[in-house]
């Protein structure tokens with residue numbers, strides 16, 4: 001099922017394998033972002049991004065109150081969407 005956006009649609013299981021410093025994806029608002037190359041540039045540090053990988057990082061991202069320029073960066077990091085039917089309710 002196409003979920004919108006221009007990227008691929010990943011299952012939660014596929015997404016959650018990208019959970020380390022060499023290959024790190026974040027799930028924010030149902031969208032998948034590849035932050036591997038961004039890890040060392042993140043003003044909040046790489047550790048918080050690694051901790052937020054492999055699961056839904058929406059609350060972690062929103063709780064910080066990221067700026068509009070931080071939100072704009074998301075477009076460049078976007079790789080696809082999550083198949084919502086694979087997320088446990």
Ligand code: HEM
Nearest residue numbers: 033035043044048049052057060061064066067070073074
């Ligand atoms: C792709 C996702 C993310 C992007 C593009 C991003 C980008 C940024 C940027 C640009 C800043 C500088 C302040 C600002 O402009 O708001 C920042 C700060 C920060 N970020 Fe993120 N961030 C991301 C995800 C996260 C996540 C998931 C967490 C928490 C688990 C997090 C925690 C923080 C913290 C704690 C700071 C404050 C650092 C400080 O001021 O000392 N970020 N982030």
